[in-house]
Amino acid sequence: MTEKTTAELEKLRGLIDGVDNQLLHLLRKRLDLVAQVGAVKHAAGLPIYAPAREAAMLGKRREEAQAMGVNPQLIEDVLRRLMRESYLSEKDVGFKQIKPDLGQIVIIGGKGQLGRLFAQMFSLSGYRVQILDKDDWQVADSLFAGAGLVLVTVPIGSTCELIRSRLGSLPKDCVLADLTSIKEAPLNAMLETHNGPVVGLHPMFGPDVGSLAKQVVVVCHGRGQTQYQWLLEQIGIWGARLVEAEAVRHDKAMQLVQAMRHFSSFVYGLNLCREQADIDSLLEFSSPIYRLELAMVGRLFAQDPLLYADIIFAQQGSLEAIADYLDNYREALALLQAGDRQGFISRFNEVASWFGDYAAQFQRESRAMLQSVNDMKTG
Amino acid sequence: MTEKTTAELEKLRGLIDGVDNQLLHLLRKRLDLVAQVGAVKHAAGLPIYAPAREAAMLGKRREEAQAMGVNPQLIEDVLRRLMRESYLSEKDVGFKQIKPDLGQIVIIGGKGQLGRLFAQMFSLSGYRVQILDKDDWQVADSLFAGAGLVLVTVPIGSTCELIRSRLGSLPKDCVLADLTSIKEAPLNAMLETHNGPVVGLHPMFGPDVGSLAKQVVVVCHGRGQTQYQWLLEQIGIWGARLVEAEAVRHDKAMQLVQAMRHFSSFVYGLNLCREQADIDSLLEFSSPIYRLELAMVGRLFAQDPLLYADIIFAQQGSLEAIADYLDNYREALALLQAGDRQGFISRFNEVASWFGDYAAQFQRESRAMLQSVNDMKTG
Structure with a gap:
């Protein structure tokens, strides 16, 4: 490098x-x-996440950027990142309390990660929260006596039994709700056991999200909606989007969305392990797309096996979906073994036309994601 | 909302x-x-991507942010996004030409997407580029006569035959290189056919990357490195990172990195199609992690089936890896069918300890990715 270059730089x-x-x-x-x-907004009790206003603001900024010769996507990406930061710090202010006259909230299994997150959110909204964990049952009756909401968040395998054996004598007006990742069986158990208001919830996110803004919570109505409407509004105040669903339809979707996905990630990891793959060299060769895929598989194994066993073993239907996958895999492998390129291509086209416009949309979306993954690369 | 609130907002x-x-x-x-x-930098012929300087600059900014009570990760993310923008616009300036006295560059298959990208990069660096496509073979001899580099980028299935039948009489000093995603067979074909300098390249990215900054190009050395060293430097000037590898080891890794991955995404899509999954409701229930996964599968089907057939059918070893996966899947499914939770958990722990520290690292990485996916959510 010349001195002039150095000086200019x-x-x-x-x-x-x-x-x-x-x-x-x-x-x-x-x-x-x-x-x-x-x-x-907090003082006025308005929700922090306002999608329509956000979209309008971003649209205006994009126009201004265009006029200045700045890529509109650049300002949108920067502002979205800033909004995430703002959502995260919402917690410092606390949240509006929708139902100030509620008795205390009892979270059963509140020492689990998801239980802790909900305990924190309720506390930040001004509610009195009591945790009831496995060893606390001797004080259960006194906690239940003044409860306005009992929220169940224990492993799937023990949810229904716990509801049936322990929650038969809650106060009549107390709301009974659960956070289990399947909904039909727990909802039925709650309806059978408790005569008051009942609602099933499934937060579609892990406990490490930081903020609930834009996250999805599935709601399966049980009984007495007017009495638990405040709870749905409260979750809305935290920024989450509520999606109402019929329990059976929800559970069916979860067979594909959760059980099937976790199981196939599990087998992918098992396969890498059995093939004694060299992770270092896989990463060395990896384009962002594979690094992302590997990270999505590897992340599973940093977590609690019991959680995944619970999800995978929870539904008989999941087992069937998982077995169907094996059949499809075997059929596709047979094409390969027969060297049947044309058969592969015609199946490919069949799936492509089934995906329809979604395929192109997913390609656009994943391109943006991959670019952002590539931004993170340091080496 | 009160008037005062409205005015304040x-x-x-x-x-x-x-x-x-x-x-x-x-x-x-x-x-x-x-x-x-x-x-x-362009005038001085320095590469645009300088990882060490970039890391130092980001470190400094993080410190400054910390001192101002701004989350250091926020400024890092914003600056990384800005850097991406800058890399993209490098193309407007063009790139330093490492070997100005080279004859013309002939790209065989230059009308394919990857061929077009390389043609563009060479043109932006001041080289004369000629495209030779399937129908142009009558002019091949005259193009080859003045060629300093012949770059082969045709479907895997025809690469070796094309090299052997068409490239036997290139000028002695002409560099012969290819961009095929397997390396052993094409490299051997090039070495047997051409007596001059030979090098195998595998760009580990799709043609839609926008910029080569931070992307990986695998290099398998053939013969006469001093004569093609300029080509490697040129690719470095474009911002890519060169990873040297032995062809056999590269091909083995690709069985897992490419063939296995594409095949399992293919079967995942086939399975969704056969189960007649309702994509709308899957998306409605999806947390960012599943939306990302679905997008990664769906994006495959927006692309050319021939490309994927080529990659999957290219190596016998891939077929074996794919068949091994089936065995592991079957074994894991048997655990489920037997209701053997403990067996599932012990396999899980086996894989977790095999991943070792990578599991936690992947969890951190994927958390950052998922947050950035969540930022993009609009609804």
């Missing part, structure tokens, strides 16, 4: 340092302003 | 608009400054 880098310093101050300022918006 | 939103306007101007300014850095 130094000068430009100095200017970039200055811009970055201004940038940091602007980010700080914007986060503060959004926090003030949050405080005003 | 309006005022704050006005202030946010002002901040965003300044933000847009800063982004514009930073992109311009980085473009100037690019121009200086």
Whole structure:
């Protein structure tokens, strides 16, 4: 490098340092302003996540960017990242309490990760929260006596039995709800055991989300909606989107969305292990798409096997879906073994036309995701 | 909403608009400054992607953010997104030409997507590029006569035959290279057919990447490295990272990285199709992690089946890996059918200890990816 080049680069880098310093101050300022918006909304009891307003704001910024010769997607991506930051700090302000006159909230299994998250969210919203864990049953009656909501979040395998054996004498107006990832059986157990308001919930996210903004919570109505409507509104205040579903349809979808997916990730990991794959060299060769896939498989094995066993073993229907997959795999493998390229291609086209417009949409979406994965690469 | 609340929100939103306007101007300014850095580097022939400098700069910014009470990860994410934008616009400036005295470059199969991308990159670096497609063989001899590099990028199935039947009389000093996703057979075919410099390349990315910054290109050395060293440097100038590998080891890894992965995504899609899954309701219930997974499967079916057939059918070893997977799947399914939770858990733990520290690392990585997927959610 010549001296002149070095000097020019130094000068430009100095200017970039200055811009970055201004940038940091602007980010700080914007986060503060959004926090003030949050405080005003909090006082007025408005939900923090307002999709329509967010979309309108982003649309306006995109136009302004275009006019300045800045890629509209750039400003959208930067602002979305900033919004995530703001959602995360909502927790510092707390949330509006929808039902201030509720008795205490008892979370059964509240020492589990998901239980802790809900305990935290209720506390941040001003409710009195009591945790009831395996060893606390001697105090259960006194806790239940003043309860306005009992929330069950224990492993799937023990949910129904616990409901039936332990929750038969809750106060008549107490809301009984659960967070189990299947819904039909727990909902029936709750309806049979408790005569008051009953609702089944399934938060479609892990306990490590940070913020509930934009996350989905499935709601399966049980009985007495007017009495638990406040709970749904409260979850909305936290930023989550409520999706109502019939329990049977929900459980059927979960066979594909959860059990099938977890099982196939599990087998993928098992297969890598049995093939004694060299992870280092797999990563060395990996394009972002494979690194992402490997990470999605590997993440499973950093977690609790009991949780996954629970989900996979919970439904008989899952087992059937998993067995169907084996048949399809075997059929496709037979094509390969017969060297039947044409057969492979015609199955491929069959699936492509079944996906229809979704295939192209997924390609666009995944491209954006992969670019953002590539941004994270350091080496 | 009260009038006071409305007025307060309006005022704050006005202030946010002002901040965003300044933000847009800063982004514009930073992109311009980085473009100037690019121009200086271009003139001096320095590579655009400098990982060490990038890491140092980000480290400094993180410290400054910390001091200002801004989450360091926020400024890092914003700057990484800005860097991506800058890499993309490198193309507008063009790239330094490492070997100005090279004859023309002939790209065989240059009308395919990857061929077009490489043709563009060479043109942007000042080389004369000629495309030779299926119907152009009558002019091949005259194109080859003045060629300094012949680059083969045709479907795997025809690569070796094309090399052997068509490329036997290239100029002695002409570099012969290919971009095939397997390396042993094409490399041998090139070495047998051409007496001059030979190198095998495998770009580990799709043709839709936009920029080569941070992408990986695998290099399998053939013969006469001093004569093709310029080509490797040129690819480095484009921002890609070169990974040297022995052809057999590369091909073995690709059985897992490509063939196995594509095949299992294919079967996953086939299975959804055969189960007549309702994509709308799957998406409705989907947490970011499943939406991502579904997108990764669906994207396959937006693409050319021939490409995937080529990759999957290319190696006998892939077929064996794919068959092994079936055995592992069958074994794991048997555990489920026997209701053997304990067996499932002990296999799970076996795989977890095989992944070792990678499991936790993948969980951290995927959390960041999933957050960025969640940012994109609009509904």
